[in-house]
Amino acid sequence: MVIALRTVRALTLIVGMSVLTFALMHFSPLDPITRYVSSDPRMSPEQIEKLKIRWGLDKGPVEQYFIWAGAMLRGDFGTSRLYRTPVSDIIKGRFLMSLALMGVSWVLSGVIGYGLGALAAFKRGKTSDKVIRWFSYVLVSTPAFWLALILMLVLAVWFHLFPVGLAAPAGVLDANVTFAQRLWHLALPVMTLSVIGIANVTLHTREKMVDILNSEYVLFAKARGESSWSVFWNHGFRNSVLPAITLQFAYFSELFGGSVLAEDVFSYPGLGNMLTVAGLGGDLPLFGAIVLISGVFVFLGNLVADIVCVIVDPRIRAL
Amino acid sequence: MKDKAQSETLLSVDNLSIGFSQYIGGLKRRTIQVIVDLNASIGHGEVVAVVGASGSGKSLLAHSILGILPGNAIMSGRMAYGGEELTAKRQAALRGKEIAFIPQSVNFLDPLLRVGKQARIGFDRKTAAARQRELFLRFGLKEKDGDLFPFELSGGMLRRTLFATCVREGVKLIIADEPTPGIHPEALNEVLTQLRQLADSGAGVMLITHDIMSALKIADRVVVIKDGRTVEVAEASAFEGQGEKLAAEYTRNLWRALPENDFDLMFAGDGGNGHVA
Amino acid sequence: MFKKLKNMNARERMLIAAIFSGALLLAIFVLSFTISDGNLRANARIMDQGPSFSHPFGTDWLGRDMLARTMKGLRLSLMVGVVASIISVIISVILGVGSAVLGKTVDNVISWVTDLFIGMPHLIFMMLVCFMMGGGVKGIIVGVSLTHWSLLARVIRAEVLQLKNAEYMQISSSFGKSLWFIAWHHVIPYIMPQIIIRFLSVFPHAIVHEAAITFLGFGFSPQTPAIGVILSEAMAHISTGKWWLVFFPGFLLVLVAKSFDSISEQAHILLEPVSANE
Numbered sequence: 001m002v003i004a005l006r007t008v009r010a011l012t013l014i015v016g017m018s019v020l021t022f023a024l025m026h027f028s029p030l031d032p033i034t035r036y037v038s039s040d041p042r043m044s045p046e047q048i049e050k051l052k053i054r055w056g057l058d059k060g061p062v063e064q065y066f067i068w069a070g071a072m073l074r075g076d077f078g079t080s081r082l083y084r085t086p087v088s089d090i091i092k093g094r095f096l097m098s099l100a101l102m103g104v105s106w107v108l109s110g111v112i113g114y115g116l117g118a119l120a121a122f123k124r125g126k127t128s129d130k131v132i133r134w135f136s137y138v139l140v141s142t143p144a145f146w147l148a149l150i151l152m153l154v155l156a157v158w159f160h161l162f163p164v165g166l167a168a169p170a171g172v173l174d175a176n177v178t179f180a181q182r183l184w185h186l187a188l189p190v191m192t193l194s195v196i197g198i199a200n201v202t203l204h205t206r207e208k209m210v211d212i213l214n215s216e217y218v219l220f221a222k223a224r225g226e227s228s229w230s231v232f233w234n235h236g237f238r239n240s241v242l243p244a245i246t247l248q249f250a251y252f253s254e255l256f257g258g259s260v261l262a263e264d265v266f267s268y269p270g271l272g273n274m275l276t277v278a279g280l281g282g283d284l285p286l287f288g289a290i291v292l293i294s295g296v297f298v299f300l301g302n303l304v305a306d307i308v309c310v311i312v313d314p315r316i317r318a319l
Numbered sequence: 320m321k322d323k324a325q326s327e328t329l330l331s332v333d334n335l336s337i338g339f340s341q342y343i344g345g346l347k348r349r350t351i352q353v354i355v356d357l358n359a360s361i362g363h364g365e366v367v368a369v370v371g372a373s374g375s376g377k378s379l380l381a382h383s384i385l386g387i388l389p390g391n392a393i394m395s396g397r398m399a400y401g402g403e404e405l406t407a408k409r410q411a412a413l414r415g416k417e418i419a420f421i422p423q424s425v426n427f428l429d430p431l432l433r434v435g436k437q438a439r440i441g442f443d444r445k446t447a448a449a450r451q452r453e454l455f456l457r458f459g460l461k462e463k464d465g466d467l468f469p470f471e472l473s474g475g476m477l478r479r480t481l482f483a484t485c486v487r488e489g490v491k492l493i494i495a496d497e498p499t500p501g502i503h504p505e506a507l508n509e510v511l512t513q514l515r516q517l518a519d520s521g522a523g524v525m526l527i528t529h530d531i532m533s534a535l536k537i538a539d540r541v542v543v544i545k546d547g548r549t550v551e552v553a554e555a556s557a558f559e560g561q562g563e564k565l566a567a568e569y570t571r572n573l574w575r576a577l578p579e580n581d582f583d584l585m586f587a588g589d590g591g592n593g594h595v596a
Numbered sequence: 597m598f599k600k601l602k603n604m605n606a607r608e609r610m611l612i613a614a615i616f617s618g619a620l621l622l623a624i625f626v627l628s629f630t631i632s633d634g635n636l637r638a639n640a641r642i643m644d645q646g647p648s649f650s651h652p653f654g655t656d657w658l659g660r661d662m663l664a665r666t667m668k669g670l671r672l673s674l675m676v677g678v679v680a681s682i683i684s685v686i687i688s689v690i691l692g693v694g695s696a697v698l699g700k701t702v703d704n705v706i707s708w709v710t711d712l713f714i715g716m717p718h719l720i721f722m723m724l725v726c727f728m729m730g731g732g733v734k735g736i737i738v739g740v741s742l743t744h745w746s747l748l749a750r751v752i753r754a755e756v757l758q759l760k761n762a763e764y765m766q767i768s769s770s771f772g773k774s775l776w777f778i779a780w781h782h783v784i785p786y787i788m789p790q791i792i793i794r795f796l797s798v799f800p801h802a803i804v805h806e807a808a809i810t811f812l813g814f815g816f817s818p819q820t821p822a823i824g825v826i827l828s829e830a831m832a833h834i835s836t837g838k839w840w841l842v843f844f845p846g847f848l849l850v851l852v853a854k855s856f857d858s859i860s861e862q863a864h865i866l867l868e869p870v871s872a873n874e
Contacts, residue, residue: 009711016712024728125390141853143804145811146846149831157837214389220427222387224441224485225415234440235429257719261808265831275720279727280813291724298717313431 002310010303017295018072022065025288072292078285082278087289090274095293098270102259105190109197110248116198117205117244118236122228124210132202139199144258148192148265155188162188189262196258197251204247208240242312249305252298328402329523330384330492331360335396337379337388337547350393353379354547357396361492361523366514368526368534368555370573371544377527378423381496384525385420386410400492415441419485423497425477428469428484435465438484454483458513475506482513493517494525511537531558532577543570607865614862617855621674624852628671631664636821647840654840657833662826666845669823670852672816673803676736677856680806681798683741685748685791692752693783696760706749713746719808726814736815740802748794755787789867796860800853807849823849 059067071078077087120132139147155161163185212218212235221231260272267273271290278286337354354376361367371377382388384398386407398405400413414420428437438454439447452462458479464472472480478498486493498510515537518524528534534541535555543550550567557564562574639659647654653662695706722739729735759782809815810824818825823845830841 012708013712013715016708017716020712020716021724024724027728137857138850138854141800141804141857142850143808143811143846145808146827146842146849149827149834149842149846153834153837153839153842157835216422216424216426217429219382219387220420220422221429221440223382223385223414223420223422225411225413226440230440234432238429238431253715253717256717257808260719260723260812264812275723276812279723287724287727291720294717294720299715302715 003307006303006306006310010299010306014296014299017299018069018292019065021288021291021295022068023061025284026061026064072289077289080278080283080286082281082283082286087286090286091271091289091293094269094271094274097268098259098263098272101186101189101193101263101268101270102255104186105193105197105259106248106251106255108190108194110201110244112194113198113201114205114241114244117202118209118232118240120202120206121209121213121236122232124206124213129206133206136199136202139196140203142196143261144192144196145261145265147196148189148262151188151192152265185268189259189266189268192262192265193255193258197255200251200254201244201248205240205244208243209236212236212239242309246305246309249301249308252301256294256298327362329361329363329365329400330405330525331399332380332384333358333397333399335380335383335398336394337376337383338393339389340391340393352547354383356548357544358549359525359542359552361525363491363523364518364521365540366518366524366526366538368528368531368538368541369544370528370531370534370541373529376547377529377544378496381420381494381525381527384410384494385414385418387414416487417489417491419487419490419493421481421485421493421495421498425469425472427481428477430469433466433468434472434480434484435467438465438480440484441487451483454486455479458483459509475503475509478506478510482510486517490517490522492523492525494527496527497529498526507533508536531573532579543567543573545569610858610862610865613858617858620855621852624667624670624848625674628667631661631667633664636660636664636668644836644838646838647844653844654838656829656838656841662840662844665821665826666823666848668821669826669845670848672820672822673806673849673852676733676740676806677799677803680737680740680744680802681795683737684745684798684802685795687741687745688748688752688794689784689787689791691745692749693756693779693787695749695753696756697779697783703753706753710746710749713743714750716743718743719805722805722809723812723814726809731814732817736806736809739809740805743805744798744801748790748798751790751794752787755790756783759783759786789863793860793864793867796856796863799856799860803849804853 075088077091079085080087080090083090116132116136120129123129156163213231218231218235221235226234256272259270260275262268263270263273264276271294275287275290275294277283278290335354335357336352338350338352340350357376357380359367359369359380369377369380379388379392383392383394384405388394400409400418403409405413410418428434435451435455438451442450451465455462455465460476460479460483464476464480467476469477469480481498493514495514498514511533514524514526518537526534526538531541535558538555540552540554541558542552551565551570553565553570558574562571565571565574637660639655641659642651642655643659644657645651645655651661651663653666655661656665691706691710695703695710721743722736725739725742726735729738806815807822807824807827810820810822811828812824813828815824816822818829826845827842830838830845833841
C-alpha cells in the first residue's frame with residue numbers, strides 16, 4: 001500500500017518534471033524553427049511552414065506537449081541538430097559510459113563514506129574523527145570541477161600517473177581498446193566523483209552513528225558487556241546502513257551534476273559531456289532528451305530509496 | 320531473609336560524586352553536580368532498594384557501577400566489588416557476565432533487531448539459540464515471541480524479555496533500574512518475585528526505584544537518596560508504624576505520605592499515589 | 597583575557613572561526629574594489645609568472661594579475677550569491693507560509709511542487725534554465741534561485757504549522773485580525789531566525805553552483821572575470837603545469853563558501869540556542 005502510493009507520487013513527479021522541461025523549452029526565446037532557419041538561410045517561408053507542421057508547431061502548447069511526451073515514451077527523441085542522427089543512437093553509447101562512471105563512483109563513495117563516518121563516530125573527539133570531519137567539511141563545498149582540475153594537475157600533469165582525458169587512448173580503434181586501458185582512463189573521473197560524494201555520506205553517517213551510540217539500546221548493549229565491534233555489528237550497522245543507503249539514492253541528483261562537470265574536465269564521452277556540448281551548440285532535441293533522462297533517473301532513484309526503506313524497516317512495514 | 324543480609328559485602332560504593340559539564344547560554348560552560356557523596360552497599364543474597372524521586376540521579380548510580388557513564392561525566396569516589404577496587408578495566412570484564420543490568424524501558428532494546436536475537440548476544444554461537452529458548456521459557460515467553468521486534472511487545476512481555484536478555488548464569492550482582500513503572504499489579508508482582516528469587520539464589524540485587532511500597536515487598540535494606548545525596552540507609556523492617564524507627568525526617572515524611580498509611584494528610588496531597596513525587 | 601585556542605571550548609572556537617570568516621569576506625569585498633582594473637589588462641612583460649611578492653597569485657599567459665582576476669571574480673560570485681539567495685528565500689517564504697495557512701489543497705499542491713524541485717537534478721536544471729535564457733547573469737540568477745528555495749520552503753512550512761497551533765495565534769485570529777496582519781506581526785518575526793540562517797546557508801551553494809555553470813560555458817560570458825571563466829581558461833593551459841592558475845581561484849571560492857557556512861552555523865547558535873545545544 002505504502003509502496004503503491006509512493007510509486008504513484010514518483011510517477012506524478014516525473015510527469016511534472018517533463019512538463020516543466022517542455023515548458024522551459026517551449027517558452028524559450030530560442031524556438032527551434034528560428035534556430036533551424038538561422039542555420040540554413042536558404043529556406044523559403046513555405047518550407048518553414050511545412051517544417052512547423054511536421055514538428056507540430058502549429059498546434060497549441062498542451063497538444064504539443066502530448067505529442068512530444070508521446071514520442072519520448074516511444075523512445076523517439078528526435079534528430080540531433082548537431083550530429084544529424086537520431087538522438088537515441090547518440091545517447092545509447094554515451095549512456096553506458098556514464099553508467100559505468102557513475103555506478104562505480106556511487107558504490108565507492110557510498111562504501112568509503114559510510115566506513116569513514118562510522119569510524120569517526122566510534123572515535124568521536126579523537127584525532128581520526130577530527131581529520132575525517134575536517135576533510136568532509138571542506139569537501140562538501142568543494143566544486144567537483146575544481147577537484148577534477150586539481151587531481152588532473154597533480155596526478156596526470158605532474159606525476160603522469162593517469163592520462164589527461166578521453167575514455168580511451170587517442171588514435172586507437174574502439175574495438176582494440178583493452179579493458180585495462182578503459183579502467184586507466186576511467187580512474188580520474190571516478191576518483192573525482194567518489195571523493196566529492198564521500199563527504200555527504202560520511203557526515204550523515206557520523207551524525208546518525210553518534211545518535212545510535214548515545215541511544216539507550218547501545219547503553220544497554222555496553223551494560224551487557226558487548227565490545228565496540230559487537231556494538232557496531234549488532235546495533236550500529238543495522239540502524240545506520242538503511243539511512244545511508246537512502247541518502248545515497250537521493251544523491252543521484254548531485255551525482256548527475258557532478259558527472260557533468262567531471263566528464264567536461266576529463267573530456268569523458270558520457271551523457272554529461274554530451275549535455276554540455278548539446279547545450280552550447282543549441283541542439284534542443286539532444287539537450288532536452290538528456291535532461292529528461294537524467295530527471296527520470298533521479299526520481300526513480302528517490303523512489304527506490306523509499307521502497308527499500310519500506311521493505312526493510314519493520315516499523316514502517318507494520319503501518 | 321534477614322540472616323543473609325549480614326553476609327559479606329559484594330559491592331560497596333563510598334562517597335560517589337558525579338557531575339556533568341554543560342553549556343549554559345552562549346559560550347559559558349559549568350559543571351552540574353548530580354550525585355554528591357553517595358554511599359551504598361550490597362551483600363550476597365541481599366536486595367537493596369535505592370529509593371529517590373525522579374531526577375535524583377538514581378540511574379547514574381547504576382551507570383557508574385557498570386562503567387557506562389557518558390563521556391562528559393566527571394566521577395569521584397570509591398567503588399569496590401568482591402573486596403577489590405572496581406576499576407574501569409574490571410567493569411568492562413565483569414559487565415554482562417557477573418554484573419547484569421536490567422533497564423527500564425523498551426528504548427533499551429534495539430528497535431531493528433528481533434528480541435530473540437538480542438537475547439542471544441553474548442552467548443557462544445553454537446549454543447546461543449538453545450540457551451535463548453531456555454531463558455524465554457524460564458521467564459514465561461513463548462518460543463515464537465523471539466521473532467518479534469521490540470515495538471511489537473506488550474508491557475509484560477517487554478519486562479520478561481529484558482530479564483531474559485540480562486540474566487545469565489554466573490551473575491552475582493543485578494542492577495535493576497526502575498523495572499516496575501507502568502505495569503499492572505500482576506506483572507509488577509511477577510517482576511518483584513523474579514528479583515527476589517535471583518537474590519535467594521545467592522546474587523546481590525540493587526533495585527533502583529521511586530516506588531517505596533513495591534520495593535519494601537522484597538528489599539532487605541533501603542537507601543534513600545534526595546538530590547543525589549544519601550539521606551538514610553534503613554533496614555526494611557524500620558518502615559513500620561509511624562516510622563519511629565526511621566532516622567531521617569525526610570524518610571519519615573515519605574513513609575507517612577503513602578496512601579497506605581494515611582496518617583499525615585499534609586503529605587497525602589503530593590505523595591498520594593504511593594510514589595515519591 | 598585571551599585563552600589559548602586549545603583551552604577554548606567548542607563554542608568559543610566556532611565564534612572565532614565565524615569572526616575570521618567575516619573578516620575574510622570583508623577583506624575580499626574591499627580588495628575587489630580597491631584593486632585597479634589595470635591589473636586585468638594583458639601585460640607581455642610579466643607573462644606566466646608564478647606567485648611572487650608583487651603578484652601573490654601569479655600571472656597568466658597574457659600577463660594578467662591572478663589576484664586581481666580572482667578578487668573581481670569573487671565579487672561577481674558574491675553578487676550572484678546575494679541576489680539568488682534573497683530570491684530563493686522570498687520564494688520559499690511565500691510558498692512555505694502559503695502551504696501552512698491556505699488549507700489542505702494548497703498545501704498538497706505546494707508540497708508536490710516542493711518535492712519536484714527538491715528531486716530535480718539541480719545542476720542540470722540550472723543548465724536548462726541558463727540555456728533557455730541565453731546565458732548571462734539573468735539566466736544564472738533565475739537558475740540558481742529556482743533550485744535553492746525548496747528545502748527552506750519545507751522548513752518554513754513546518755515552523756508555521758507549529759506556530760499556528762500556538763495559543764496566542766488562536767487568540768489573535770479569534771479577535772478577527774486579518775490573515776495578513778497575523779502573517780506580518782506574528783509569523784514573519786517568528787520565522788525570521790530561520791530565514792537568516794537559511795539565507796546564509798543557501799549562499800555557499802549558490803556561489804559554487806554559479807561557478808560550475810559558468811565553468812561549463814552556460815553562465816557568464818567568457819569576457820567576464822568570473823571564477824568559472826578563469827578556471828575554464830586555466831583548464832586549457834593545465835598541461836603546462838602552471839598550478840597557480842588553477843589553485844588560487846578555486847581555493848578562494850571554497851574558502852568563501854566555507855566562510856558563509858561558518859557564519860551561518862554561528863547564527864544558528866545565536867538565533868536558535870535550543871536546537872543548537874550539543
